Amino acid sequence: MVSPNLPNFPAVEVERLTVRFGDFTAVDDISFSVSRGEIFGFLGANGAGKTTTIRALCGLLVPTEGRIVVAGSSDVRTIKGRVGYMSQRFTLYDDLTAEENVLFAGRLRRMEDRRIRERFRELADFAGFHSPPNTLVRDLPAGIKQKLALSVCLLHDPSVIFLDEPTAGVAPDAREAFWELIRRATSAGKTVFVTTHYMDEAERCGRVALMRDGRIIALDSPEGLKRAAFPEPFFELTAPAEAPEDWPARVRAVPGVHSLSPHGLRYHLAAAAGARWEDALPAGTIRKAVPPSLEDVFLRLVEGPS
Amino acid sequence: MRGVSLEVRDARKKLGSVPALDGLSTSFESGFLHGVIGPDGAGKTTLLRHLIGLLHLDSGAIRFLAEGREIPFDELRPFLGYMPQRQSLYADLTVSEHLDFFRDLHRVPAPAYREKRARLLHMTRLEAFQDRRAGHLSGGMYKKLGLMCALLSSPEVLFLDEPTNGVDPISRREFWELLHDLSSETLVVMTTAYMDEAERCGRVHLLDRGRFLASGEPRQLLEREGVPDFDALFRRLSKFGDTILISPSVK
Numbered sequence: 151m152v153s154p155n156l157p158n159f160p161a162v163e164v165e166r167l168t169v170r171f172g173d174f175t176a177v178d179d180i181s182f183s184v185s186r187g188e189i190f191g192f193l194g195a196n197g198a199g200k201t202t203t204i205r206a207l208c209g210l211l212v213p214t215e216g217r218i219v220v221a222g223s224s225d226v227r228t229i230k231g232r233v234g235y236m237s238q239r240f241t242l243y244d245d246l247t248a249e250e251n252v253l254f255a256g257r258l259r260r261m262e263d264r265r266i267r268e269r270f271r272e273l274a275d276f277a278g279f280h281s282p283p284n285t286l287v288r289d290l291p292a293g294i295k296q297k298l299a300l301s302v303c304l305l306h307d308p309s310v311i312f313l314d315e316p317t318a319g320v321a322p323d324a325r326e327a328f329w330e331l332i333r334r335a336t337s338a339g340k341t342v343f344v345t346t347h348y349m350d351e352a353e354r355c356g357r358v359a360l361m362r363d364g365r366i367i368a369l370d371s372p373e374g375l376k377r378a379a380f381p382e383p384f385f386e387l388t389a390p391a392e393a394p395e396d397w398p399a400r401v402r403a404v405p406g407v408h409s410l411s412p413h414g415l416r417y418h419l420a421a422a423a424g425a426r427w428e429d430a431l432p433a434g435t436i437r438k439a440v441p442p443s444l445e446d447v448f449l450r451l452v453e454g455p456s
Numbered sequence: 457m458r459g460v461s462l463e464v465r466d467a468r469k470k471l472g473s474v475p476a477l478d479g480l481s482t483s484f485e486s487g488f489l490h491g492v493i494g495p496d497g498a499g500k501t502t503l504l505r506h507l508i509g510l511l512h513l514d515s516g517a518i519r520f521l522a523e524g525r526e527i528p529f530d531e532l533r534p535f536l537g538y539m540p541q542r543q544s545l546y547a548d549l550t551v552s553e554h555l556d557f558f559r560d561l562h563r564v565p566a567p568a569y570r571e572k573r574a575r576l577l578h579m580t581r582l583e584a585f586q587d588r589r590a591g592h593l594s595g596g597m598y599k600k601l602g603l604m605c606a607l608l609s610s611p612e613v614l615f616l617d618e619p620t621n622g623v624d625p626i627s628r629r630e631f632w633e634l635l636h637d638l639s640s641e642t643l644v645v646m647t648t649a650y651m652d653e654a655e656r657c658g659r660v661h662l663l664d665r666g667r668f669l670a671s672g673e674p675r676q677l678l679e680r681e682g683v684p685d686f687d688a689l690f691r692r693l694s695k696f697g698d699t700i701l702i703s704p705s706v707k
Binding site: 194195196197198238291292293315318319320321322323324347348349350391411412414415445448449452453 | 494495496497498594595596597621622623624625626627628629649650651652655656664674675678685687688690691694
């Protein structure tokens with residue numbers, strides 16, 4: 151991968167960004183900055199304003215108020231030349247071949263065909279895209295398609311990459327491989343801005359911003375978010391298969407129990423120190439002190455009081 | 457017609473030159489929430505389209521059973537509900553107008569409709585959004601509207617194609633609670649690409665490249681293979697390609 155020789159500015163700076171559509175405020179006075187080489191996670195409920203923010207940062211949408219600097223520039227044209235954007239669904243044309251997609255994307259960027267092919271060879275190598283170039287995109291498995299989409303998004307060597315749910319529907323091993331690519335891109339100096347509904351992926355981000363109703367309600371490292379959201383003791387409970395169905399309700403009723411929520415086959419419990427919840431557990435329940443997951447953090451912060 | 461179960465035996469289907477269903481066998485017993493789980497391209501949608509009679513197998517069989525006998529598909533048809541994966545609602549109709557439209561489509565009688573409508577709106581917590589157009593709903597609310605439309609005809613068997621795809625963790629959680637409540641009286645078969653959702657199903661059917669890697673109760677499947685989660689289970693089984701079937705324990 152070609153490492154861009156850019157001066158050491160923050161990759162993204164946002165000051166009091168507001169985007170309104172008519173009388174609806176999609177993004178409501180947010181400020182943050184992202185440093186070069188960072189993996190920055192962007193989480194929030196559907197409709198919280200994540201995609202609108204990304205579109206503003208890519209220069210696709212003019213902010214109502216506020217100032218943004220992306221890859222060292224506030225000029226929309228310059229920004230567009232320095233960012234790559236991989237949206238969830240519409241990045242590649244299903245009825246074009248892999249090569250046609252690459253050429254199309256490169257020519258839109260006004261790159262010469264010779265340069266496009268040269269870049270694509272490097273990127274295919276980087277991303278591990280080994281399918282024949284004349285394969286129709288619709289015949290590629292989801293994981294391979296995403297590798298191609300990432301290569302196309304990197305074609306013009308952008309310094310900031312926006313990935314909107316890049317791994318939705320991708321098999322576990324391909325998801326793993328994709329995150330390895332993200333890691334390698336950032337160690338080569340790229341900045342990655344990523345949204346995801348997979349909380350295990352959010353764990354891999356350097357910092358995570360949580361959006362609700364157009365505002366950023368928390369921004370920290372995954373560990374920092376967990377400490378702030380759950381200062382109290384936190385446990386994982388595994389009830390035996392034969393436990394009575396109403397046991398969670400009984401535990402929730404114990405004074406000092408703040409939350410008990412299902413986590414796959416297990417339960418996560420947050421309770422004040424000294425709360426007597428252990429007495430209410432079914433016999434044979436395994437309890438273990440664990441850190442909360444980012445899903446717990448998400449549920450508490452996004453559902454919690456403003 | 458109560459307690460419908462479904463059996464699939466050696467189902468095969470080629471789409472073009474691709475074996476989309478490559479010798480699938482499993483059973484969907486009544487009384488459970490069934491999850492068909494696999495990545496994009498595994499064959500989830502193709503399987504559902506066969507189960508609801510939109511496509512026909514090249515070979516193999518799909519049998520519906522109820523009240524101790526096999527039910528011919530035509531007899532069962534009015535009792536099936538289906539929520540497709542693609543956005544299939546009308547962007548310019550409101551929540552309320554959608555319910556009225558599907559009432560007419562399914563010929564739901566007026567008194568039953570009033571009661572049903574109130575119950576569905578309450579269950580999905582969409583009472584306050586009745587006048588909002590579908591095009592302006594968030595991803596989670598849109599999926600809930602789709603679910604309500606599929607439930608208006610009171611189906612005995614409900615097929616949902618990726619109802620939680622692209623839905624945030626809170627809405628996903630709510631959706632799962634809805635499905636759990638439904639599955640006590642309806643056979644629910646849903647598909648998802650999120651492996652972590654496997655643990656929330658009563659029965660899991662892990663699908664990869666047109667074949668089932670495993671079918672059974674989630675806890676038993678994980679214990680039997682000694683893996684911590686379904687990501688790990690999928691990785692392991694996808695590599696070796698043999699199928700594990702665990703017969704359901706008595707509930």
